[in-house]
């Protein structure tokens with residue numbers, strides 16, 4: 001097998017760590033893109049030992065910082081000639097936390113979960129194009145089901161601290177909106193990059209056991225809920241296998257611009273925005289359909305333009321205006 005390069009963000013714990021182990025065991029070159037180098041080195045060592053694969057690299061990145069992502073991409077490009085698989089797994093959520101800004105004055109949840117991945121993909125694009133089967137995967141969440149309520153929207157006017165301190169802030173709602181934004185970007189990127197053969201999909205994760213490291217970060221009053229959830233959630237290896245399947249299998253070779261559920265079924269947009277009560281219960285409990293909001297073109301364009309502006313990726317915005325240039 002030709003060596004394939006896989007970048008996994010947030011590879012030091014939870015699903016990201018399990019995915020690193022899975023790809024490593026299967027013989028891939030894995031590049032762990034992690035924030036905390038000291039801790040991540042111990043994980044890197046553990047993965048090398050468990051998988052007997054020495055090609056496990058570690059490059060520092062803070063996904064909430066534009067500078068850090070630029071540095072990561074430069075280092076990556078100096079070491080590797082292509083990207084075959086890019087998995088945007090890292091995400092920020094910390095219940096009860098107040099509104100926080102990233103080093104670039106962007107709301108922290110959106111900076112980490114949406115704009116950071118947007119920038120990394122854009123900066124690595126030339127390297128991604130060099131792969132003979134490039135695949136990008138975005139980790140989404142079943143939390144986007146809140147958008148089945150037509151009143152739920154992405155609030156765009158407070159992403160740069162405009163109403164910091166004067167509006168009530170909910171990390172949960174921000175996280176929910178960021179995960180919807182990420183699905184919308186998935187659809188847009190798939191469309192933008194299809195002529196280059198780049199496949200971009202999102203996985204809707206219903207839950208996976210949280211690692212001890214993650215549980216420690218959770219606010220004390222939230223911990224009992226998190227422990228409770230952990231009893232019912234599948235192991236992280238289950239979701240890691242899904243990452244692997246979507247990014248490597250023939251089944252998904254031609255699949256792009258799709259939201260995929262944890263049974264590896266392609267989800268469809270809900271056929272009805274105002275369904276019967278029975279239909280509403282069915283779609284909230286199931287994972288076969290996603291909210292129509294994800295297909296809203298106006299929101300998609302607004303989000304793409306904002307992503308290009310905030311990350312100063314003007315080339316990405318020009319591409320929207322002039323697809324010929326791509």
Ligand SMILES: NC(=O)c1ccc[n+]([C@@H]2O[C@H](COP(=O)([O-])OP(=O)(O)OC[C@H]3O[C@@H](n4cnc5c(N)ncnc54)[C@H](OP(=O)(O)O)[C@@H]3O)[C@@H](O)[C@H]2O)c1
Nearest residue numbers: 010014015035062063064089090091139141205207208214
């Ligand atoms: N677990 C679930 O039940 C569940 C449900 C739905 C969706 N998901 C999604 O699945 C993905 C993985 O979740 P998980 O539960 O496995 O997560 P996790 O164990 O909490 O791990 C999150 C990872 O993201 C990294 N990260 C956070 N902020 C970062 C930043 N600014 N820069 C670089 N790395 C950063 C963390 O690194 P540090 O160690 O440096 O903090 C950690 O490695 C996430 O996208 C999550 O939203 C999970």
